[in-house]
Amino acid sequence: xxxxWFHWPLLATLAxxxxxxxxxxxxxxxxxxxxxxxAVSSSDIATECAGKPxxxxxxxxxxxxxxxxxxxxxxxxxRTAANLDALARSYADAGFLVVSPTLDSVNxxxxxxxxxxADNAAFARTIGGVFGSGRxxxxxxxxxxxxxxxxxxxxDVTMPYRMVFSGHxxxxxxxxxxxxxxxxxxxxxxxxxxxxxxxxPVNSFFGVNFASAAASxxxxxxxxxxxxxxxxxxxxxxxxxxxxxxxxxQRFLGSxxxxxxxxxxxxxxxxxxxxxxxxxxxxxxxGRVIRALANGWSSDMVAGxxxxxxxxxxxxxxxxxxxxxxxxxxxx
Numbered sequence: 001x002x003x004x005w006f007h008w009p010l011l012a013t014l015a016x017x018x019x020x021x022x023x024x025x026x027x028x029x030x031x032x033x034x035x036x037x038x039a040v041s042s043s044d045i046a047t048e049c050a051g052k053p054x055x056x057x058x059x060x061x062x063x064x065x066x067x068x069x070x071x072x073x074x075x076x077x078x079r080t081a082a083n084l085d086a087l088a089r090s091y092a093d094a095g096f097l098v099v100s101p102t103l104d105s106v107n108x109x110x111x112x113x114x115x116x117x118a119d120n121a122a123f124a125r126t127i128g129g130v131f132g133s134g135r136x137x138x139x140x141x142x143x144x145x146x147x148x149x150x151x152x153x154x155x156d157v158t159m160p161y162r163m164v165f166s167g168h169x170x171x172x173x174x175x176x177x178x179x180x181x182x183x184x185x186x187x188x189x190x191x192x193x194x195x196x197x198x199x200x201p202v203n204s205f206f207g208v209n210f211a212s213a214a215a216s217x218x219x220x221x222x223x224x225x226x227x228x229x230x231x232x233x234x235x236x237x238x239x240x241x242x243x244x245x246x247x248x249x250q251r252f253l254g255s256x257x258x259x260x261x262x263x264x265x266x267x268x269x270x271x272x273x274x275x276x277x278x279x280x281x282x283x284x285x286x287g288r289v290i291r292a293l294a295n296g297w298s299s300d301m302v303a304g305x306x307x308x309x310x311x312x313x314x315x316x317x318x319x320x321x322x323x324x325x326x327x328x329x330x331x332x
């Protein structure tokens with residue numbers, strides 16, 4: 001989940017423990033969704049990596065009506081799309097069409113969500129290109145949506161023009177690198193990207209892909225919002241957030257949860273591996289704050305607006321400050 005190669009033996013051991021004891025995740029902890037329930041279906045996305053064709057499993061989440069934008073929601077190291085299910089449903093309830101791929105965590109060819117045993121920058125660039133071509137009727141992303149909407153009984157849904165790249169942990173790094181690649185390779189498609197919504201992003205132990213991509217996007221003034229947890233081993237002691245504070249040139253970057261842990265973004269969708277890696281369970285209050293701010297900030301990115309209540313000086317945000325729920329991330 002942290003995107004570090006040295007966590008893999010621990011996580012593998014935890015997985016064996018879960019299999020032996022037959023453990024299951026705890027009951028749902030977060031507040032129920034506020035909108036009408038949307039349909040969910042699965043559909044692979046055809047792409048390639050290391051010169052070979054691959055099919056990436058993905059979950060599609062449909063809003064009650066026509067979507068306002070597409071959200072690419074990417075999980076972190078040792079995780080799957082299922083671990084972000086609660087967050088994805090919240091996005092869909094807020095009017096977004098969400099696609100949440102499941103990527104490998106370790107791959108000798110670099111076809112993974114994290115840079116660990118091999119550089120995954122080329123894979124991130126390839127996946128970013130898939131989203132860049134998403135509105136083309138013959139594109140792999142559009143084909144995946146067609147299958148998913150038929151399965152979900154939502155033939156009315158069409159691919160939105162605007163999109164937000166969103167990622168948790170190592171998935172945050174992955175979407176940042178993908179976004180900068182899209183900026184360089186396809187400026188027309190890049191104009192569709194409204195911004196980045198990152199949940200406790202973690203930069204890989206190797207390389208400078210994250211830092212260089214963040215600096216390039218910062219120079220381009222792409223909107224970036226971050227919800228961070230407290231520094232810990234799981235997020236490499238907050239180094240990913242520090243990079244963003246120094247490079248993205250935002251007037252307002254985001255917030256840090258005062259009692260936050262790395263798996264708060266997963267909420268009730270986490271599992272025993274996540275809980276054992278933190279020696280804690282997600283706090284329902286933090287999950288509600290994460291979803292409220294992410295939906296508000298993402299909606300503003302798409303619409304080009306500023307909904308005052310979600311920012312310093314606004315009623316909701318200032319209440320979070322007053323109750324010591326969040327602090328505001330500094331920017332350079």
